[in-house]
Structures are given as C-alpha cells and as structure tokens.
Amino acid sequence: MITDACNFQRRQLDEAIESHTNSLVRGTGSRDDDQRVRGIIYGLQLARAIVNDLEDRARRAESDSE
Numbered sequence: 230m231i232t233d234a235c236n237f238q239r240r241q242l243d244e245a246i247e248s249h250t251n252s253l254v255r256g257t258g259s260r261d262d263d264q265r266v267r268g269i270i271y272g273l274q275l276a277r278a279i280v281n282d283l284e285d286r287a288r289r290a291e292s293d294s295e
C-alpha cells in the first residue's frame with residue numbers, strides 16, 4: 230500500500246519537475262523568474278527524495294517485523 234502511494238507521489242512530482250524544467254528551457258522573461266523556477270524545481274526534487282526515504286524506511290520496517 231505504501232509503495233503504491235509513493236509511486237503515485239513520485240509520478241506527480243516527476244511530472245511537475247518536467248513541466249518546470251521545460252519552462253526553464255524555453256526561457257522566461259527575466260533572471261528572477263529563472264531563479265524562481267530553479268527554486269521550485271529544487272523543492273520538488275527535495276520532496277521526491279523525501280518520498281524515496283519514506284518508502285525505504287517503510288520497506289525496512291516491514292522486513293524487520295517479519
């Protein structure tokens with residue numbers, strides 16, 4: 230169950246990262262906008278790392294309980 234939730238969350242985050250990356254590649258009006266988009270991408274990547282960590286912890290807890 231936790232794996233399905235993590236996979237869903239990862240897909241959502243990956244889509245958002247890709248969308249923001251594409252907008253960054255196309256270019257924005259100003260350097261400030263570029264910096265803002267880079268910050269959003271960094272935050273999304275951080276969230277993805279947290280989801281990965283959560284899944285790893287859940288997997289370890291499950292294997293420890295067996």
